[in-house]
Structures are given as C-alpha cells and as structure tokens.
Amino acid sequence: MESISLRQYFDRESCTYTYFIFDPISKECIIIDPVLEQIERDLESLKIMNLDLIGILETHVHADHITAAYYIREKIGAPIYYGSKSGVKDSDYLLEDGESIQVGKYSILTIHTPGHTKGSVSYYTCGMLFTGDTLFIGSTGRTDFQGGDSGTLYDSIKKKLFLYPDDTKVYPAHDYSGIMFSTIGEEKRWNQNVGKGMTKEKFIESEKEKDRPYPKNFDIAVPANMLCGKKINE
Ligand SMILES: [Fe+2]
16 A cells, blocks of 8 residues: 655754655655755755655754755745744745645644744654654753743643654654654653653753753854745845
C-alpha cells in the first residue's frame, strides 16, 4: 500500500533537520524548516525527485539560522506558512491550531505548541510529529527568549504532544548528537526535561537555573526570519 513519503536532510552548521513530506503518487510536496545555506541542495532534490512544492512550512521563528523560505518562494513561488501567533510579516498563510494542509491525499495537521517561542507550532501526519524546537530527542527547546515560557512549553508537550500514541515518531528541528528521530513513548519515559517523574514545578525551576549562551546568530537570524528569511538590506 502506498503511504506518504519522508526525506530528512541535515545542516551541519546549525544541526537543523529539514523535512520533505510528499505524496509519491501526486508528487505534491511540502518542506518543513529549510535552511538558507542549503537552498541549492533542496531545490536540486525537488528537481531530481520531480516533486511539486506546494508549501513551505515553518515550525517557528528560528534564532540560530536564517530560513530559506523567502528565497525558495522567490524561485518557485510556493507559499509560506507559519503559526498564527508567530508575528512574522509577509507569510502567505498563518495557521490556526487544528488547521490542516492537504498534500496529495494526505493531510498535515497544525498543532499550536507555544513555549519555546510564543508562535511555535508542531505538525502531525501519518504517525509522525514534527516538533520543531518544542520537543527534542531527550530534551526541549530553550524558553528564555522570543516570548518563550517554561510552564507553557511543559503544557504544550504534556497536554498536546504526549497525547499521541506511544509509537508516534518524533522528528525535531534539531539534534546535536546525530539522532534522527525517536517516539512519543520513548520521550515520555526518558526525556530528561519532561519525561517520567518530571513535574511542571521542577521543570520551571530547572529552566530558571540554566545559564544558556546568547545564540551567536540571533541578531542576524531573528530580524530576517521575522520577514520569512528575507535578508535585511536586500
Ligand atoms: Fe528555535
């Protein structure tokens, strides 16, 4: 039986995963979280696989790299989607919680999962969750900037993502040790921040105590990403 297809790509510099999700029959495809430096790779991959890009989906306004969304749209005209609370300018669609995008015969569901940033979203399709920086493999995204909030992040994970069946695959926006995916069941058991035994109070307290460095590309990436990745002064 035919099922939806997934390709996972990696940017070494920012340790970002970019995903192609496509219907192998209709060839309609969406891309999640493309990275500016990898635009040639992604456009070439679309061409080689003969895919029709119908949407560029962002999980949130990234602080560590510039998205390729703006320049992919410039090249091939695919519309850009963000969560409706992201605050970005110049996207084509702002997705509400529970809203879906159709890719061939498959549906991609938007789940608002604020906490890492105010406008963070996750996407679900066919037993796979694309969790952005909300839920990492074994950890969670930082909560100390861009409208982040540790209690909100905890609730997004526990009350939304952890409601999915244990065998649901978790595909994050980053992994810094090379792990490509995990499952909801594994995260419920072993995630050091929100796994078994971790209360909301404990999580909030531990987030407060973390001394995290200022992201090195923050001042370049965030202003550009608020314009869908359009570089300032261009
Ligand atoms: Fe992020």
